[in-house]
Amino acid sequence: MLRRMDDMPAGTLGFEAVGKVDDDDWEETVEPVLRRxxxxxxxxxxxxxxxxxxGEMEGDAMKADTGFRAxxxxxxxxxxxxxxxxWMRPALRGLSFLLPGKARGFxxxxxxxxxxxxxxxxx
Known part of the structure; x- marks a missing residue:
């Protein structure tokens, strides 16, 4: 599941993956906040x-995120x-060239x- 992080700086959003993450988690937790x-x-x-x-992150969850950002x-x-x-940081570097804004791995x-x-x- 994805849960919203409370300890974020003002003007930012944070989400933490806990256990298995699927596309429903994205649609129910992250997408409504981003749309608002x-x-x-x-x-x-x-x-x-x-x-x-x-835990496991289903491919549909990653597709939902990338599609929304696009x-x-x-x-x-x-x-x-x-x-x-x-694998995360190299993948992020590749995606960052395709989308405006800055993306960085830590x-x-x-x-x-x-x-x-x-x-x-x-x-």
């Missing part, structure tokens, strides 16, 4: 934490993905750095 932010004219600065409590690309300012999964031990990066350059 976008409808209110805010640029999204978001963090995904895929830490040790995360449809609303101009609304994303920064996306931080925090994970110790070896190790789990760098969670606080990821949060700080999200709020850099906020006017």
């Amino acid at each position: 932010e976008i409808a209110e004219g805010r640029n999204v600065r978001m963090l995904y934490l895929i830490g040790p409590s995360a 449809r609303h690309a101009s609304s994303f300012d920064r996306v931080a993905v925090v994970s110790d999964e070896n 190790h789990v031990r760098e969670l606080e750095q990821a949060k700080a990066w999200l709020v850099e350059d906020v006017a």
Whole structure:
């Protein structure tokens, strides 16, 4: 499941993967929050934490996320993905070339750095 993180800096969103994550988690937890932010004219600065409590992540969940970002690309300012999964950072670098905004990968031990990066350059 995906759960919203409460300890995020002002003006940012955070979601943590806990256990198995599927496309329903994205549609029920993340997408409504993002839709509201976008409808209110805010640029999204978001963090995904895929830490040790995360389990299997279904491909449909990743497709839902990528598809949503592609449809609303101009609304994303920064996306931080925090994970110790070896494949995550190279995949993120590849995706970041396709979408506007900044995307960056961090190790789990760098969670606080990821949060700080999200709020850099906020006017």
